Amino acid sequence: MSLTFDEYGRPFIIIKDSDKKSRVTGVEAVRASILAAKTVSRTLKSSLGPKGMDKMLQSPDGDITITNDGATILEMMEVENQIGKLLVELSKSQDHEIGDGTTGVVVLAGSLLEHAENLLDMGIHPLRIAEGYEMACKVATDNLEKIKCDFHFSKDDLEPLIKTCMTTLSSKIVGRLKRNMAEICVKAVMAVADLERRDVNLDLIKVEGKVGGTMEDTRLVEGLVIDKDFSHPQMPKVLTDVKIAILTCPFEPPKPKTKHKVDIDTVEKFEELRRQEQKYFTDMVQLCKDSGAGLVVCQWGFDDEANHLLMHEGLPAVRWVGGVEIELLAMATGARIVPRFSELAAEKLGFARSVREVSFGTTKDKMLVVEGCPNMKAVTIFVRGGNKMVLDEIKRSLHDAICVARNLVRDNSIIYGGGASEISCSLAVEDAANDVVGVEQYAMRAFADALEAVPLALAENSGLPPIESLTAVRKRQVEEANPYLGIDCNETGTNDMREQNVFETYLSKRQQLFLATQVCKMILKIDDVIKPGEQ
Numbered sequence: 001m002s003l004t005f006d007e008y009g010r011p012f013i014i015i016k017d018s019d020k021k022s023r024v025t026g027v028e029a030v031r032a033s034i035l036a037a038k039t040v041s042r043t044l045k046s047s048l049g050p051k052g053m054d055k056m057l058q059s060p061d062g063d064i065t066i067t068n069d070g071a072t073i074l075e076m077m078e079v080e081n082q083i084g085k086l087l088v089e090l091s092k093s094q095d096h097e098i099g100d101g102t103t104g105v106v107v108l109a110g111s112l113l114e115h116a117e118n119l120l121d122m123g124i125h126p127l128r129i130a131e132g133y134e135m136a137c138k139v140a141t142d143n144l145e146k147i148k149c150d151f152h153f154s155k156d157d158l159e160p161l162i163k164t165c166m167t168t169l170s171s172k173i174v175g176r177l178k179r180n181m182a183e184i185c186v187k188a189v190m191a192v193a194d195l196e197r198r199d200v201n202l203d204l205i206k207v208e209g210k211v212g213g214t215m216e217d218t219r220l221v222e223g224l225v226i227d228k229d230f231s232h233p234q235m236p237k238v239l240t241d242v243k244i245a246i247l248t249c250p251f252e253p254p255k256p257k258t259k260h261k262v263d264i265d266t267v268e269k270f271e272e273l274r275r276q277e278q279k280y281f282t283d284m285v286q287l288c289k290d291s292g293a294g295l296v297v298c299q300w301g302f303d304d305e306a307n308h309l310l311m312h313e314g315l316p317a318v319r320w321v322g323g324v325e326i327e328l329l330a331m332a333t334g335a336r337i338v339p340r341f342s343e344l345a346a347e348k349l350g351f352a353r354s355v356r357e358v359s360f361g362t363t364k365d366k367m368l369v370v371e372g373c374p375n376m377k378a379v380t381i382f383v384r385g386g387n388k389m390v391l392d393e394i395k396r397s398l399h400d401a402i403c404v405a406r407n408l409v410r411d412n413s414i415i416y417g418g419g420a421s422e423i424s425c426s427l428a429v430e431d432a433a434n435d436v437v438g439v440e441q442y443a444m445r446a447f448a449d450a451l452e453a454v455p456l457a458l459a460e461n462s463g464l465p466p467i468e469s470l471t472a473v474r475k476r477q478v479e480e481a482n483p484y485l486g487i488d489c490n491e492t493g494t495n496d497m498r499e500q501n502v503f504e505t506y507l508s509k510r511q512q513l514f515l516a517t518q519v520c521k522m523i524l525k526i527d528d529v530i531k532p533g534e535q
Helices: 027-045 070-077 083-096 102-121 128-147 159-169 174-193 267-290 304-312 321-335 386-412 420-433 440-451 453-461 466-480 506-524
Strands: 002-005 011-014 019-023 055-058 066-069 206-213 219-221 223-226 238-247 295-298 350-359 364-371 379-385 411-417 503-505 530-531
Touching: 019 027, 027 070, 027 083, 027 102, 027 453, 027 506, 027 530, 055 070, 066 070, 070 083, 083 102, 083 506, 102 128, 102 440, 102 453, 102 506, 128 386, 128 420, 128 440, 128 506, 159 386, 159 503, 174 206, 174 219, 174 379, 174 386, 206 223, 219 223, 219 503, 223 267, 223 321, 238 321, 238 453, 238 506, 267 304, 304 411, 304 506, 321 350, 321 364, 379 386, 386 506, 411 420, 411 506, 420 453, 420 466, 440 453, 453 466, 503 506
Parallel strands: 206 379, 223 379, 238 295
Antiparallel strands: 002 011, 019 530, 055 066, 219 379, 223 364, 238 350, 350 364, 411 503
């Protein structure tokens, strides 16, 4: 694109290959952007809440995913439109930062843009709308600060954490087992949490799964589950009070770095070469034995001869263990990772109370369970499910719940769900709008209306009349000055979310408001879209 001037000094733009490109400018560009964002948002609206529907997505390879996790749906939809991609990024950033609320943030952003369109029809400048939204967002977050409650929990009293995780899991495939699953997630988080620093390292929580069994078979392993088996079928299947050597060097003779060629023309030479090779193996196994190791975990493979020797010497071994698993195993058992056999020593060995091989059903699938580690800072949630799709969805659901528990350890403030906080913020923004002079007042009122998209969607997805349900709750919130009243999605007979135990983390809701407002501001500022034309 270049800028030139005609003979009268008037500027005009020359676009390279302009005949092949399409260009939309001004309010039309903003409208086109809003339309794209609304389309993406509507796709997710039906997945919101405990009665939200799942989406089935097929990848180009034919793999099928069934999920109602907003970030996963958008990631797999392969959105082509650039504005649509902004909403995909919005959902991803909510997922990376908070881990939950990925559907709600996109529904909110879509609703804000939908209401902005009405303001554009009134002739209000897009930037004035964006400024009004910023002011409204500040009022809404200040209101969240007022209505949040502190949740007190300790290592002995985990019930508050479990209840919050149950809210997250109620909209997932594991909804009927939400109590069990929430307990598993909370125990996993508390096992690796550093409560003094208020921090949780999620890398120490491993979620492993195996197809087969039922959801009820999901359990927490206080140790590690490694998707490998012992290298030789005749090695013992259960080891107790075992010292573990972790190696990153292969069980094989050293190879010359350069290209090499060995000429063997007599039987004696061949025998000598074989003896030499066997000596290498024997020395390696002897070094492991001398160090006092009772189990060798190797990052690389080893051939049949080494395997036979290890079995013969009564030294169980596991091969081809991945780098991440080796690091977690070293952390849990207190072992040092050894890069050379010559460096093996007793002080570099780890310890585990039990290492056992577990097999599943009629298949030949086997896994190793390492338990009773001295540094109990690594845990594994072992998931079972009827098929791969269910298994993947359970893993995603547990990830959300783990993130919620992590956020509560970081900041133990919660707000009440069921659309209660959105309705409360909507009322607060409407009141604040009356004190604002200028066009921004319209934008603030639009923001207040847009916030109601979440409770409306919750009511609609639960089979309730949306407008009647919302207006009834709004009326009660105003009359009773009670910001904890929301949509009764589960039809329990009460709108008070404190009685229903429906909570969300304060961090998640605040982040949703910030991110949705920022994306709307960004989209409203676009007034010129230049893209390649259709071929």
